[in-house]
Amino acid sequence: MTEPMRGRQEQGGRREQAKLERRERIYEAALNLFRTQGYEGTTVDQITRHAGLAKGTFFNYFPTKDAVLRYLGTREIARLSLSSNGNGHHRGTAIGKLKRLMAALAENLEQDRTLVSLIFRKGVTAPDLLAGDAGGFSLQPVASLLIRQAQYNGEVNPDLDPDALASALDALYLQQLVRWCESTRPYPLSERLTGIVDLLLLGIGKLE
Amino acid sequence: MTEPMRGRQEQGGRREQAKLERRERIYEAALNLFRTQGYEGTTVDQITRHAGLAKGTFFNYFPTKDAVLRYLGTREIARLSLSSNGNGHHRGTAIGKLKRLMAALAENLEQDRTLVSLIFRKGVTAPDLLAGDAGGFSLQPVASLLIRQAQYNGEVNPDLDPDALASALDALYLQQLVRWCESTRPYPLSERLTGIVDLLLLGIGKLE
Amino acid sequence: MTEPMRGRQEQGGRREQAKLERRERIYEAALNLFRTQGYEGTTVDQITRHAGLAKGTFFNYFPTKDAVLRYLGTREIARLSLSSNGNGHHRGTAIGKLKRLMAALAENLEQDRTLVSLIFRKGVTAPDLLAGDAGGFSLQPVASLLIRQAQYNGEVNPDLDPDALASALDALYLQQLVRWCESTRPYPLSERLTGIVDLLLLGIGKLE
Amino acid sequence: MTEPMRGRQEQGGRREQAKLERRERIYEAALNLFRTQGYEGTTVDQITRHAGLAKGTFFNYFPTKDAVLRYLGTREIARLSLSSNGNGHHRGTAIGKLKRLMAALAENLEQDRTLVSLIFRKGVTAPDLLAGDAGGFSLQPVASLLIRQAQYNGEVNPDLDPDALASALDALYLQQLVRWCESTRPYPLSERLTGIVDLLLLGIGKLE
DNA sequence: GATGAATGAGGCTTCATTCAT
DNA sequence: TATGAATGAAGCCTCATTCAT
Incomplete structure (x- = not known):
């Protein structure tokens, strides 16, 4: 509907890409907050909200x-x-x-x-x-x-x-x-x- | 032996002195830890242990x-x-x-x-x-x-x-x-x- | 068996409902304990245990x-x-x-x-x-x-x-x-x- | 100096009296505070201050x-x-x-x-x-x-x-x-x- | 005996992490 | 896979109690 069907590989590639981008977004948000508020002063929730995601999602990209x-x-x-x-x-x-x-x-x-x-x-x-x-x-x-x-x-x-x-x-x-x-x-x-x-x-x- | 007897006033001065010293000890310990571990990364318990005191004592010298x-x-x-x-x-x-x-x-x-x-x-x-x-x-x-x-x-x-x-x-x-x-x-x-x-x-x- | 499938909206309603019920359960437990033991005499831990939940959960329903x-x-x-x-x-x-x-x-x-x-x-x-x-x-x-x-x-x-x-x-x-x-x-x-x-x-x- | 010397007995009697009075003062203060603030909401320090004494003195009159x-x-x-x-x-x-x-x-x-x-x-x-x-x-x-x-x-x-x-x-x-x-x-x-x-x-x- | 500082148990609260949906 | 509720470990702080002076 939204998009024509694609082969597995290509989907994987896109998804892979999107995943990397999200990881990068989380990483950037985290570092920015760490720099201004310190590591302990920054919560996972803040990080994900700055990255436009929900808290739980953080742990899909970083184990801790x-x-x-x-x-x-x-x-x-x-x-x-x-x-x-x-x-x-x-x-x-x-x-x-x-x-x-x-x-x-x-x-x-x-x-x-x-x-x-x-x-x-x-x-x-x-x-x-x-x-x-x-x-x-x-x-x-x-x-x-x-x-x-x-x-x-x-x-x-x-x-x-x-x-x-x-x-x-x-x-x-x-x-x-x-x-x-x-x-x-x-x-x-x-x-x-x-x-x-x-x-x-x-x-x-x-x-x- | 250790010290000649003293009048009340001077004794008070001694206690006062001890209190100031302890406060200073807490302050020094706290700042050292803050510098190396950051403020949020340092616990009150660590501070007092470094100052040779018990956790609760901290709050006799600093309200928070x-x-x-x-x-x-x-x-x-x-x-x-x-x-x-x-x-x-x-x-x-x-x-x-x-x-x-x-x-x-x-x-x-x-x-x-x-x-x-x-x-x-x-x-x-x-x-x-x-x-x-x-x-x-x-x-x-x-x-x-x-x-x-x-x-x-x-x-x-x-x-x-x-x-x-x-x-x-x-x-x-x-x-x-x-x-x-x-x-x-x-x-x-x-x-x-x-x-x-x-x-x-x-x-x-x-x-x- | 248990229930026919439902649309998103109604499912949301169900979760919402569960949340309200849990909030009510905490509230009831708290009030009962307050009445018998007084406010200060009651701990958050007691409240949540009476409501069948863990201590931390209290703060998902009431900020303090x-x-x-x-x-x-x-x-x-x-x-x-x-x-x-x-x-x-x-x-x-x-x-x-x-x-x-x-x-x-x-x-x-x-x-x-x-x-x-x-x-x-x-x-x-x-x-x-x-x-x-x-x-x-x-x-x-x-x-x-x-x-x-x-x-x-x-x-x-x-x-x-x-x-x-x-x-x-x-x-x-x-x-x-x-x-x-x-x-x-x-x-x-x-x-x-x-x-x-x-x-x-x-x-x-x-x-x- | 301040008072003529007295026999042991009489001093004891006076002291005894003073002690009872202080105990009573502590008791009254405590009950008044308990009534208005609840038992857990009242601190020993508040009690003794209302009785005109220092915190530690409380425990000379009541063990707990x-x-x-x-x-x-x-x-x-x-x-x-x-x-x-x-x-x-x-x-x-x-x-x-x-x-x-x-x-x-x-x-x-x-x-x-x-x-x-x-x-x-x-x-x-x-x-x-x-x-x-x-x-x-x-x-x-x-x-x-x-x-x-x-x-x-x-x-x-x-x-x-x-x-x-x-x-x-x-x-x-x-x-x-x-x-x-x-x-x-x-x-x-x-x-x-x-x-x-x-x-x-x-x-x-x-x-x- | 009076005092007030030291102590640490225990309470409230935050938050990293897990998990059901 | 994204979400957000549940959980409990750990932190700050209060305060009953002990103890040196």
């Missing part, structure tokens, strides 16, 4: 309230990875891309220190950290990919295990992120990160 | 949880007024002292923008503001005092009503404080304040 | 514990208004109905002097009273309606503003109710009310 | 807050026993006195049905009742005394055990008191009591 926090990391990484690959291939080396990605990520997180802090206090447990699940902030996948590219391009010694390298990078990155969150005197995270990561990359390839 | 927030303003003003008078009399004019006091206060509050913001959102109602009770941030008393001194020293026209002047100063100060809290882009409060207050003082005395 | 008290007035007025209209139209004049309604209301409230007293002590503030919100006891709407009927029937001077009359009636009614609650020696409220209200009605129509 | 309730019964019995004996001996028979005492007691309690009710709900446990401790309402001592007098006067069969009789009387009295408290429709307690007690006394002596 903290999950939105964790999603902050995942999403930023996804977004930046995409853009870093999108206008990618051509501009600069793979290692260069990796460093720019980390710096960009750091700059973004610097805007939300309070929230990032919260993630490590509410959203991630010690076991999570040990298991490498750092509340969505894992660089592992992109880093692994870019390192492989770097090896392919001859930027990095091809005998090294790319996953091990990516994992080490991730650990350093995470350590700095946590330390920055906990420090009382604020300092620029991106610079610190770039510096420290150079130490690791120094041995494995030529700095850009 | 927000009251600690309000006390932030009062206390800073008291502390700074004291120090500004302590090394006082000699150095500089009364108006100079007043300006330094305001700048110092602003600098202190700048460290806790999130908390100060909270005071205006949780601890002060519109009627409070209209009644001049701005959550403890009132400069009125010190300002009134220093303006009288300034008049006595010939720095300010003695025909003006010192209370009215102090009140005007207070209003300007408060307005700027609130505005600074609400602004999305941070800027240095102390400079703005100094600048704006000069406008008022320009007419009533010579700038230092 | 006092709200149940306030509802006492509203509900009685609604119930009596209905019955006074139900066996209505035919028997007697509109003014007669109004007087019977007030007497019936008074008789009902006389059964719960302690509770009615409580409403004025816990559930209604001075500003509420000034705003005409007397904890749900407002006769204004029914009175206004019946006075209009009376004017239509020629029982009352049609030049008078029916809302103003209703408001005056309400005020007198309320004044007597409060006075009766506060008096130490109990006396029959309904008679007093009938008598006093006659004074007002004397000028505007013929007594029944 | 309920104790004041229990004292209600004890005190009334003591007061009435005294007056019934005071203008006593001469007027009427001992059994007559006993009946008048019970009626007078009942009339007094009728003024405070809510409070008396509370005693049985908060101040007396089932074990208490079984042990014959009915929250201070025990007639046993006076009744025992008066029955002995009655036996001495020949009003009552001297072969009966006066304590057993007093105990039976007490049980009946208490039963009626509780029943009257719990009943929803109020009725005159004193008449009911007189009637029922006559049944018992009918067998043991001539009615007055």
Whole structure:
């Protein structure tokens, strides 16, 4: 009636799309409220009303309230990875891309220190950290990919295990992120990160 | 052994002293927790445990949880007024002292923008503001005092009503404080304040 | 088997119905407990357990514990208004109905002097009273309606503003109710009310 | 200095007196507040402030807050026993006195049905009742005394055990008191009591 | 004995989460 | 899948009671 019938696939695609959009709407609403009222000061009901949905719907998109926090990391990484690959291939080396990605990520997180802090206090447990699940902030996948590219391009010694390298990078990155969150005197995270990561990359390839 | 006997009065002073110290301990514990966990993320129970007391005791020193927030303003003003008078009399004019006091206060509050913001959102109602009770941030008393001194020293026209002047100063100060809290882009409060207050003082005395 | 399918509208009616019933169940449970244990002596948990629900559910039906008290007035007025209209139209004049309604209301409230007293002590503030919100006891709407009927029937001077009359009636009614609650020696409220209200009605129509 | 020295005894007497007076002051204050605000609505602090004392002092005179309730019964019995004996001996028979005492007691309690009710709900446990401790309402001592007098006067069969009789009387009295408290429709307690007690006394002596 | 601060049990209320529709 | 009512854990706050002075 309202629309001509469609094949399954296409319907799925549309529905999938709508679902992602709704998830995004909830995420945006949540972050805006978290920034102005704090995490604990914001209720799930407020979030969904700002997103034009009913309270119960929240839990169809995020399993818990903290999950939105964790999603902050995942999403930023996804977004930046995409853009870093999108206008990618051509501009600069793979290692260069990796460093720019980390710096960009750091700059973004610097805007939300309070929230990032919260993630490590509410959203991630010690076991999570040990298991490498750092509340969505894992660089592992992109880093692994870019390192492989770097090896392919001859930027990095091809005998090294790319996953091990990516994992080490991730650990350093995470350590700095946590330390920055906990420090009382604020300092620029991106610079610190770039510096420290150079130490690791120094041995494995030529700095850009 | 521990101490010689004392008269009633002095004993009372001791109790009074102990009470003030405990209040201070609660206040410090609360602020530390507020800074790291946020206001809503901190429970009264946590505060008192950090202060080495039982939960109920909190309410013997502050009527509600927000009251600690309000006390932030009062206390800073008291502390700074004291120090500004302590090394006082000699150095500089009364108006100079007043300006330094305001700048110092602003600098202190700048460290806790999130908390100060909270005071205006949780601890002060519109009627409070209209009644001049701005959550403890009132400069009125010190300002009134220093303006009288300034008049006595010939720095300010003695025909003006010192209370009215102090009140005007207070209003300007408060307005700027609130505005600074609400602004999305941070800027240095102390400079703005100094600048704006000069406008008022320009007419009533010579700038230092 | 259990029931034939129904359209959306009617289903909604069913849910609505269930909600009203549950609200009524909570109200009944609360009043019974208030009568035997007093208001302060009764906990919300007791109320909901008596109603076969969980504690939190209480607050889906009444915003606070006092709200149940306030509802006492509203509900009685609604119930009596209905019955006074139900066996209505035919028997007697509109003014007669109004007087019977007030007497019936008074008789009902006389059964719960302690509770009615409580409403004025816990559930209604001075500003509420000034705003005409007397904890749900407002006769204004029914009175206004019946006075209009009376004017239509020629029982009352049609030049008078029916809302103003209703408001005056309400005020007198309320004044007597409060006075009766506060008096130490109990006396029959309904008679007093009938008598006093006659004074007002004397000028505007013929007594029944 | 302030007063000439006195012997121990006399001081004790004065102190004793002062203590009793303070206890009475607390009791009066408590009852007045209970009557207007209810038992749970009244705080110990309010009580002592109305009695011109500090909160902690309350517990030097009553072990708990309920104790004041229990004292209600004890005190009334003591007061009435005294007056019934005071203008006593001469007027009427001992059994007559006993009946008048019970009626007078009942009339007094009728003024405070809510409070008396509370005693049985908060101040007396089932074990208490079984042990014959009915929250201070025990007639046993006076009744025992008066029955002995009655036996001495020949009003009552001297072969009966006066304590057993007093105990039976007490049980009946208490039963009626509780029943009257719990009943929803109020009725005159004193008449009911007189009637029922006559049944018992009918067998043991001539009615007055 | 009088006092008032410390204590913690218990009450009201909010809100994340579950679940029936 | 969206909805909103039910639930109960957890927070703030009150206040009876204890206890050091």
